[in-house]
Amino acid sequence: MDRRRGNDDGLELKHLRCLVAIIDTGSFTDAAVELGVSQAAVSRTLLALEKVLGVRLLHRTSRTVEPTTAGVQVLARARLLLAAADELVAEATTGHSRLHIGHAWSAFGNHTTEFQRRWHHDHPETELRLVRHNSSTGGLAEGLCDLAIIRSALDLKPWSHALVGYEQRYVALASDDLWARRRSVRLDEVATRTLALDRRTGTTTLNLWPEDERPAVEHTHDIDDWLAAIASGRCVGVTPRATAAQYRRDGITYRPLRDAAPVPVHLIWRRQDYHPATHAAVALAIDLYRKNRRTHTEQR
Secondary structure, eight states: OOTTTOOTTOOOHHHHHHHHHHHHHSSHHHHHHHHTSOHHHHHHHHHHHHHHHTSOOEEEOSSOEEEOHHHHHHHHHHHHHHHHHHHHHHHHHHGGGEEEEEESSOSSGGGHHHHHHHHHHHOTTSEEEEEEOOSTTTTTTTTSOSEEEEOSOOOOTTSEEEEEEEEOEEEEEETTSGGGGSSOEEHHHHTTSEEEEOTTTOSOOGGGSOGGGOOEEEEOSSHHHHHHHHHTTSOBEEEEHHHHHHOOOTTEEEEEEESOOOEEEEEEEOSSSOOTTHHHHHHHHHHHHHHHHHHHHHHO
């Protein structure tokens, strides 16, 4: 018989748990106690595992149990597989007790901390996790989150969505740039510089400028690449206020951009099988952006 084929029953998690229990407890007797089975059942399970794999896994004497060379390798893989299986079960059983909100560049910008604090206070039963994913849907299309914060020009038709607010545009530039001494920058001035542009997840397009007055462009791949290009001094960037709030870096200065339309901020989610806490998250985001807008209006 081909030893690689082994037992027709195949590998099961109980086989791996048995091997780990034997090694961790140091004996078949103690492993049986830990697993809640008889010592004979432990012996049968180990034998079944050795038949499946076609190798001997343990050296057993009257006093000690030691893994063979093959056993050491199998034990290491068994621990990884069991940890992954336990994680899978935990995620499935927690169900909607976690809310994942994805974003490509920044979460809620200067509202992020307040959003987290209020969520923890108002919804302690649902753990909030903010997930950064470099895709146009912030990880929603990839199944990595329950909702996503979107600022880029995305076709929203495939998704349920809500407009939560607007953010002013800023210019990002090297801190030793002459513009860093100014209070603000005009949109037409940016056209005289090289613009760092992320076509996949960025919020800036050349449509901000007339066709015959557009800046030169250097394309970047993600937020880190974008910041590096700007810090070098060879580019400037145009971005929502959220980036300025969330990515304060040495060598980078942000200045308000005048005469440019603000950036709309949307939350999007799947039409079917959406998270029960979706509407609570949308309501909180809208409230934070509304309060921010009211504060700025009162300060004028």
